[in-house]
Amino acid sequence: MTTTFANLLSAVAVASLAATPVALQAQASAVAPTANPLGLPETVQLLGQTNPNNRRATARVNGDVITGTDVDHRVALVTAANGNASALSGDALRQLQMQVLRNLIDETLQIQAAEAQEMPITQGEIDRQYQRVAAQNFGTEINKMDEYLTGIGSSVASLKRQIEGELAWSRLLRRNVQPFINVSEEEVEDMMTRMEASRGTAEYRLGEIYLSATDETAAAVEQNGVRIMEQLRDGGSFVAYARQFSEASTAAVGGDLGFVRLGQLPPALATVAQEMQPGQLVGPIRVPGGFSLLYLIDKKQVLTADPRDAILSLKQIAIDFPEGVSQDAANSRVTAFGEMVNSIRGCGDAERAAATVNADVVTNDQIRVRSLPEALQSTLLELQVGQSTPPFGSVEDGVRVLLLCGRDDPESTSGPSRDEMMAQLTEDRVGKRAQRFLRDLRNDAYIQYN
Known part of the structure; x- marks a missing residue:
């Protein structure tokens, strides 16, 4: 159930913000903070006692209360989406609670702003x-869904509140x-000209988690x-953590910067x-204004057909092993399987050859190369029709080969149309303006922390 739910937080993302390098462009133009810009004394003495561990993660935002229960229910959504609820404790849990509180404050401000402009989200819209x-x-x-949310320690109300916030933000x-x-039109033309000049150069589809920081923090x-990276490497959802x-x-x-x-x-x-x-994760990386955690989702060349978009017709030939099989018996069966594979004379001969070793044959003629495991992609792209991959697998999972029976190579791409480029540039600017809009809402808000 956790795997199914891992995409839930991204599924409710209805705000039309751009999946373009907004944050990176902002970082690239950021000015490094000057030393002590506020003119603070070298030695700071706090008047009174403070213990951040004793602060309750609650707040009042322009009169609306965010309770500890609200925070706990949203934390449960995050941890369930990442499957690591039991691993969070101590400082890691407190950090997540405070981040969730900040998100709930922003969400509350968005809902309040929509109501103030007389365009509140109706209960019917939220329910749908x-x-x-x-x-x-x-x-x-x-x-x-109701049962599941209760079972993970969250609630229907918590998820509906998140939905309301995102609908409100989209409307604003x-x-x-x-x-x-x-x-x-001139900007669109200039961008398309630059893309044409970049034909064949590499593009990277990146996911980013950006954490702002000053010299002091x-x-x-x-x-x-570092803690977030550890949780991602333990199986956490990058999309959920980015959100x-x-x-x-x-x-x-979900942090997707696009290509x-x-x-x-x-x-x-x-x-x-x-x-x-x-598929690789790297970070934290120091950048102007903070740190970034990067996830490389995909890689391609500008305006060039990607071989991994080829559609393959494959036959999978597989054998399995009875429980408790001895190593000698397994080795013998694998050897016989390999000899059978070497004897195949084209795809039309696969079923006959497989029957000699009691192997199963499954045919699929709509497999995109990039949908296959990374380790198999380059191997399959080098095969000629009628050839097979080397055997792969294990005694537990079975041993198999993929036989290439056909290949439709992708056509060379001409890149985005003018309308698509116009939409991309527009979304980029919407994203930047949206960031400033939310910052203004925060600056005008009256927030009390408990």
């Missing part, structure tokens, strides 16, 4: 979106930001980044991204 999310995770058994952006964003923020922890506008889309070229990245990130392989 909740049912769509439930259907994505549980199919026709929508009632199981449509009224207050999107109508005032203009992209000229850098050590603590870096330590927090809860990242301070960039791309948090709403970017190295020249669009801050030098520190460009150097790291160039060496990364798809």
